[in-house]
Amino acid sequence: MPNIDPKKLPKHVAIIMDGNGRWAKKRGINRVRGHQKGADTVREIVRTSREIGVKWLTLYAFSEENWKRSKIEIQALMKLLKRFVKSELEEMLENGIRLNAIGRIEKLPEDTKKALFDVIEKTSTNKDMVLTLALSYGGRQEIFDAFKKIGTRIEKGDLKADDISEQLISNSLYTAGMPDPDLLIRTSGESRISNFLLYQIAYTEIHITSTLWPDFGKEEYLAAILDFQERERRFGATSSRE
Secondary structure: OOOOOHHHOOOEEEEEOOOHHHHHHHOOOOHHHHHHHHHHHHHHHHHHHHHHOOOEEEEEEEEHHHHHOOHHHHHHHHHHHHHHHHHHHHHHHHOOEEEEEEOOHHHOOHHHHHHHHHHHHHOOOOOOEEEEEEEEEOHHHHHHHHHHHHHHHHHHOOOOHHHOOHHHHHHHOOOOOOOOOOEEEEOOOOOOOOOOOOOOOOOOEEEEOOOOHHHOOHHHHHHHHHHHHOOOOOOOOOOOOO
């Protein structure tokens, strides 16, 4: 294992898991096979995160825009999600991993929601690591929903405009109670955020790799962690190296 400094670990790693479809296309196989292989990568990255001590891992699993895909692909993704959370329950319980989900979860099929909420409930007391799946998620939609929630409270008289603060906005997001990501990893080489955690990544370090998600394994993940540890995080202040 590379020389990872446990004192400089990112507390929260977020990942845009991109490239399942292209991975399948390169091999002349169905896109669903790419998603299945991508699920194996999820398992490996979760295990590695737990092994090295990352406390929060958030995976962009299904975006609001993904509902525009074909019904066949969406149905396959929902079945895969249901099967994945069920299959990982025992390991999450053994390793103290709590499952969490953010997004417009109510839009998921009933059987998928049932499986998801069942695992969330059964792992709710685990304290070693939090695995968050962003499902039916969009950053702009999250901000819209947060402002709507705040507006409703103002309408009811529970809040005044002067009460609005950065902390109140953070507490109104899907990610309330979660630390902002320290490191955002995007696979497949695309240099864009794709509507992911727009409010939360103001000072997040970004690592982009051309590797497609199904091929993104433990070794490259650890290399991304090392890259993060070599950076100087200034949060708008002057660099100590200047």
